[in-house]
Amino acid sequence: ICMTDISQLVLLPRLWETLRVAAPGLRIEIMPLSGDTARLLESGEADLALGFVPQLEAGFYQQTLFVQSFVCMVGRDHPRIREGLSLAQFEAEDHVVVSASGSAPAIIEREVGRQGIKRRIALNIPSFLGAAFVIEHTDLLLIIPRRLSDVLQGRGKFRIFPVPFPLPDYEVKQHWHERFHHDEGNRWLRRVISRLLSGAP
Secondary structure: EOOHHHHHHHHHHHHHEEEEEHHHOOOOOOOOOOOOOOHHHHHHHOOOOOOOOOOOOOOOEEEEEEOOOOEEEEOOOOOOOOOOOOOOHHHHHHEEEEEEEEEEHHHHHHHHHHHHOOEEEEEEEEEEEHHHHHOOOOOOOEEEEEEHHHHHHHHOOOOEEEEOOOOOEEEEEEEEEEEHHOHHHHHHHHHHHHHHOOOOO
C-alpha cells in the first residue's frame, strides 16, 4: 500500500488492527507515494495508493474515503499566540513548511500564493510529522491536516487554531489500477479499507 507519512500515522494503526483480525497471516508493506506510484500500481507491486493523488487518472479507479481540511498548529507555550490566531499574527510569525508529503503542501502553497498571504518561511522540512514535533519546542507556526493534528494532540504540547484565511478541503481516496479492478484480493482489501475509513470521525 502506497501512502504518505500522514496516512501512516492517522490510518495505519487502525488498518493494521482490522487486517490482523480479518487475515492473521497477512503481511503488509508500506511504500511512500511518489512519482513511481502509478507504475507500482500498474505492475501489481502495490495493490493500492491511499491519499490525495490527482495525477492518477487514465487507467485508474478511485474511491473517496473522507474529506480532509487544514488547521494551524503552534507550541502550547508559544509566547505570542495564545487565545486565537489572526491573519496579522499569521503573517508576522516565522513558519515551518513541509516540502514533500503527498499533495497537501502543494494545496497550501498554491492558495497562499493565490491569495497574496505573506508567510515568512524559517524552516523547510520533508514531513509533517517531523515538522509537528519541531513546533512543540519552538515559536514556529505550521499549517497541518486536521486529522493529523487530532492524532498528535494527545502526544505533545500543541495548540490548534483555524487557518485565518480560506483553504480548500481535499478528498483522501484509495486508488487502484484497472488491471486489478476484479482481482479478489484487491477487492477484499478495498472493501476493508472503505468500511474502516469512510466512517472515520
